[in-house]
Amino acid sequence: MATKVLNVSLRASVIPYGLIAQAAFANVETSFLDTAEHDATLAHNGQTITDQDQIARILAEKAGGIAQGTSSTPDFLKIATNLRGNLAFPELVAILDDLDDYLAYRTYLIGHDLSSVDLAIWGACRGTPPPPLCHS
Numbered sequence: 001m002a003t004k005v006l007n008v009s010l011r012a013s014v015i016p017y018g019l020i021a022q023a024a025f026a027n028v029e030t031s032f033l034d035t036a037e038h039d040a041t042l043a044h045n046g047q048t049i050t051d052q053d054q055i056a057r058i059l060a061e062k063a064g065g066i067a068q069g070t071s072s073t074p075d076f077l078k079i080a081t082n083l084r085g086n087l088a089f090p091e092l093v094a095i096l097d098d099l100d101d102y103l104a105y106r107t108y109l110i111g112h113d114l115s116s117v118d119l120a121i122w123g124a125c126r127g128t129p130p131p132p133l134c135h136s
Contacts, residue, residue: 004043005029006055012039018080018123019055022116026063053081060116076109076117083124 006023008016010032019040023030028042042049042058049055056077082095099121103109109118 005031006059007041007043008032009036009039010034011036014039014084014127016040016052016123017127018120019052019059021119021123022056022059022063025114025116025119026059028059028062052084053077056080056116056120060120063116077120080117080120080124083121084127 006019006028008020008030011034016039020030038050040050040052040055042055044058049058060077079095079099083092087095108114109121
């Protein structure tokens with residue numbers, strides 16, 4: 001797999017912290033561009049990937065930190081996708097409670113070392129946009 005560079009837009013509505021951290025973890029060059037067409041793109045095998053979920057999965061596979069989950073192991077990249085969405089408070093609390101329960105006796109999500117999946121979850125939590133201001 002020839003993964004060349006992750007391009008991140010300086011005009012992104014939400015900075016894709018997880019993708020930036022995953023790229024660094026996988027030793028993929030990151031460049032920051034002053035464009036607004038896509039928040040992030042990945043040059044991979046002669047193609048330009050624009051879907052952030054697909055980029056996260058490719059970077060996780062490149063870093064070797066993705067496990068093909070068993071029935072008891074959640075798909076953490078899918079959880080990261082859900083965290084990046086516009087969630088109602090009860091949905092957000094449910095996801096974070098599940099993560100908290102899973103991590104109760106673990107330090108890392110997969111294995112015994114930091115993985116690309118840990119960075120994807122961190123980035124999704126870190127990059128979540130603030131809620132809109134309510135005026136009463």
